[in-house]
Amino acid sequence: xxxxxxxxxxxxxxxxxxxxxxxxxxxxxxxxxxxxxxxxxxxxxxxxxxxxxxxxxxxxxxxxxxxxxxxxxxxxxxxxxxxxxxxxxxxxxxxxxxxxxxxxxxxxxxxxx
Amino acid sequence: xxxxxxxxxxxxxxxxxxxxxxxxxxxxxxxxxxxxxxxxxxxxxxxxxxxxxxxxxxxxxxxxxxxxxxxxxxxxxxxxxxxxxxxxxxxxxxxxxxxxxxxxxxxxxxx
Numbered sequence: 001x002x003x004x005x006x007x008x009x010x011x012x013x014x015x016x017x018x019x020x021x022x023x024x025x026x027x028x029x030x031x032x033x034x035x036x037x038x039x040x041x042x043x044x045x046x047x048x049x050x051x052x053x054x055x056x057x058x059x060x061x062x063x064x065x066x067x068x069x070x071x072x073x074x075x076x077x078x079x080x081x082x083x084x085x086x087x088x089x090x091x092x093x094x095x096x097x098x099x100x101x102x103x104x105x106x107x108x109x110x111x112x113x
Numbered sequence: 114x115x116x117x118x119x120x121x122x123x124x125x126x127x128x129x130x131x132x133x134x135x136x137x138x139x140x141x142x143x144x145x146x147x148x149x150x151x152x153x154x155x156x157x158x159x160x161x162x163x164x165x166x167x168x169x170x171x172x173x174x175x176x177x178x179x180x181x182x183x184x185x186x187x188x189x190x191x192x193x194x195x196x197x198x199x200x201x202x203x204x205x206x207x208x209x210x211x212x213x214x215x216x217x218x219x220x221x222x223x224x
Contacts, residue, residue, distance in 0.1 A: 004155070006155075031210055035214075040216070041216070042213075042214050042215055042216045042217075043156075043201070043214040045211060045212070045213070048210070048211060050210065056211065088153065090155055090156070092156075094210060096210050099143070099144060099161070099163070099205075100158075100161065101146050101148070101158035101161050102146075102148075102156075102158060102212060103158065104148075104155035104156040104157070104158075105155050106154050106155040107153070107154065107155050109153065
């Protein structure tokens with residue numbers, strides 16, 4: 001286990017559904033991130049949370065809504081998604097100031113039908 | 114935002130051979146990192162090299178950084194079938210903790 005747990009591993013949802021992705025880190029890190037990975041594209045940074053505060057929203061459509069209730073948990077709320085939103089959504093955490101790498105979760109494979 | 118760009122995009126080698134991947138970037142960096150991703154799973158951090166370092170080793174991995182050319186290379190020596198994965202470079206700038214990733218190299222090690 002990498003120390004970052006993402007649930008669910010797989011999710012199929014219709015365009016009118018509302019669902020949430022969950023991420024939990026057990027590493028005591030103070031920063032968490034959402035990335036989107038689509039086929040044949042670089043990883044796209046979506047959101048950054050430092051010390052529970054959102055410090056970056058990388059022009060993400062409002063149908064994606066993040067929530068960070070504490071430094072260990074991060075959610076991504078989804079509603080009215082489009083088929084092109086189908087992708088692997090990766091959560092990561094890091095310790096700001098230490099200059100170390102990120103620890104990633106295993107991801108949620110999302111399919112929008 | 115800057116992004117690492119890996120070259121070559123796909124590499125197929127025999128077990129026991131060495132695999133080399135390159136990464137270029139566009140602007141000044143604080144550090145450069147390499148990650149591995151097995152099919153459909155999360156990324157695993159392999160090694161980090163800081164902007165004032167030129168070479169770093171970790172087991173069978175060797176990373177070099179040339180800040181004058183804005184490029185890095187990752188060498189995997191004596192490759193194993195288990196090294197089959199995608200490899201990404203990522204750059205971190207000064208003043209923020211955001212990582213920018215390249216498109217990745219697909220490496221296949223044939224037993």
